[in-house]
Amino acid sequence: MTHRGYTLPISKITKEDFNPLVALALQEDLPEGDITTDSLFSDNESTTAILLSKDTGVLCGTDVIPCLIDRLGQNVTYSPFLQDGAELSQGLKIGELKGSLSSILKMERTMLNFIQYLSGIATNTAQVTKQYPNLVILDTRKTLPGYRKLAKYAVHTGGGWNHRIHLSDMAMLKDNHVAKAGSIKSAVAAVKERHPTKKVELEIDSLSQLDEAISSSPDIILLDNFSEVDTRTAISILKGKAPGIRIECSGGITPEKLSFLSQFEGIGVSMGYLTHTVRFLDISLDIQ
Structure with a gap:
C-alpha cells in the first residue's frame, strides 16, 4: 500500500x-x-x-x-x-x-x-513529524552510497514517509529532463507512454509553468524553491483546478521553514535534511 x-x-x-x-x-x-x-x-x-x-x-x-x-x-x-x-x-x-x-x-x-x-x-x-503532524514529511535520495535502504528505513522508523527508493521506482521530471524533451507536456506524455503503471512527479520552479504542468496531469507536482508568496498562490490554484494532483514542496527545507508550510494541510515536504544533516x-x- x-x-x-x-x-x-x-x-x-x-x-x-x-x-x-x-x-x-x-x-x-x-x-x-x-x-x-x-x-x-x-x-x-x-x-x-x-x-x-x-x-x-x-x-x-x-x-x-x-x-x-x-x-x-x-x-x-x-x-x-x-x-x-x-x-x-x-x-x-x-x-x-x-x-x-x-x-x-x-x-x-x-x-x-x-x-x-x-x-x-x-x-x-x-x-x-511530531511537531508538524499535518504534513507528509518525506526523505530524498540524498543518502550515503550503499546506505539507501537503511537510511530510508530509519526515516520510516522515525515516523516519516519514503519518497522514491531509487530511479526505477517512479518517474521524477526535473528541469534538465523537460529542457531536453522540449516541453512539460511532451516529457510527461513520453514517460506515461513508456511506463503507464508508474507514478510521475513533475518538478517546476516558477508559477509560469503551473498551467502547463496541470494540463499534463502528472500524479505529483513539486514546487521547487518557491517563495512563500508563490507557494501560497500555487497551492491555491492546484487545490482549485486540480484536486487530484498531489502537491509537494522542496528546496533546502529545514525544520525552521516548516511552520509556514504547515498551514497547508496534507501537502508533501521532501527534506534532504533528514538524512544528510545527522x-x-x-x-x-x-x-x-
Whole structure:
C-alpha cells in the first residue's frame, strides 16, 4: 500500500540488509585483526556488555548486531530489551551481549557506528513529524552510497514517509529532463507512454509553468524553491483546478521553514535534511 501517491515504505529490515556494508566495515576495521585485543585477551575469556543509551531519541539499526555476531562472534549472544522505534532516554538499557570478550570488543565500533547513525536519522525525523503532524514529511535520495535502504528505513522508523527508493521506482521530471524533451507536456506524455503503471512527479520552479504542468496531469507536482508568496498562490490554484494532483514542496527545507508550510494541510515536504544533516545519537557499549 502506498501513501498519498508515493512509494511503498521500507517498514522492515533484517541482518541480510546489513551484510554488504558490514563486510566492508569489518574489512576496513580489521584488515589484520585487532592488535590491542589480541595482545591482551584469550579467545575463551567471556564477558557481559550492556548497550546503553546516553541520549534522548529514537532507536534504530539493532539488526546489525546479529549480522555482526554471524561474522565475528558465533560464541556471542544478544538479548534485546528494546526494539527499533523505541523512545530512548539517558541511562536506558537497549540490550545485552554475552560471550567472548574478544569478539565483543572487535565488533563494538562497527556496531555503534551503524546504530548511532541510523538512530540519528530516526531521531531527526521524529522531531519533525511530531511537531508538524499535518504534513507528509518525506526523505530524498540524498543518502550515503550503499546506505539507501537503511537510511530510508530509519526515516520510516522515525515516523516519516519514503519518497522514491531509487530511479526505477517512479518517474521524477526535473528541469534538465523537460529542457531536453522540449516541453512539460511532451516529457510527461513520453514517460506515461513508456511506463503507464508508474507514478510521475513533475518538478517546476516558477508559477509560469503551473498551467502547463496541470494540463499534463502528472500524479505529483513539486514546487521547487518557491517563495512563500508563490507557494501560497500555487497551492491555491492546484487545490482549485486540480484536486487530484498531489502537491509537494522542496528546496533546502529545514525544520525552521516548516511552520509556514504547515498551514497547508496534507501537502508533501521532501527534506534532504533528514538524512544528510545527522548527529550520531550517543549510545555506548559498557563492558560489565
